[in-house]
Amino acid sequence: MIDLDDTDRALLRLLAQDATRGAGAMGRALGISQPAAWRRIRRLEETGAIRGQRVAVDRAALGFGVTVFLGIKLATKGRVSLEDFERAVTAIPEVQVVQHVLGLFDYRLRVVARDLADFERVLRRRIMTLPGVGQVEANVLLSEEVRPGPLGAP
Structure with missing residues (x-):
């Protein structure tokens, strides 16, 4: 763990x-x-506190108007390895x-699609046919507000 001062946090x-x-x-x-500032940025990169730079992509502007969060519970954990599913x-x-989580489900996925019909196609033809998939729960994103966390990361 890296020690951060107020300037690093800012x-x-x-x-x-x-x-x-x-x-x-x-x-x-x-x-x-x-x-x-450059030395601080380099130190944060070298220590792994910063892992690359990303661009915020507007999925809707690219034609992906639907975002769905899926909970996936594997049915056959003994027969299908987690690595195979991942x-x-x-x-x-x-x-x-793709997030491997504890709780009711084994995995949580964020899936984007052009519309609900496209999502249904992805769900039926791609996700439900994956090795070991058992129970699936879908939650459709209605709106989203992204706020920075305590150190600035969303």
């Missing part, structure tokens, strides 16, 4: 908001020099996030 919040800003702009916003599910392009 820098993480700025990076989470817009990582495309240069170190000079980050430094000015934090009241530190550009080289100091390998198969991550090969489905509509599956954006």
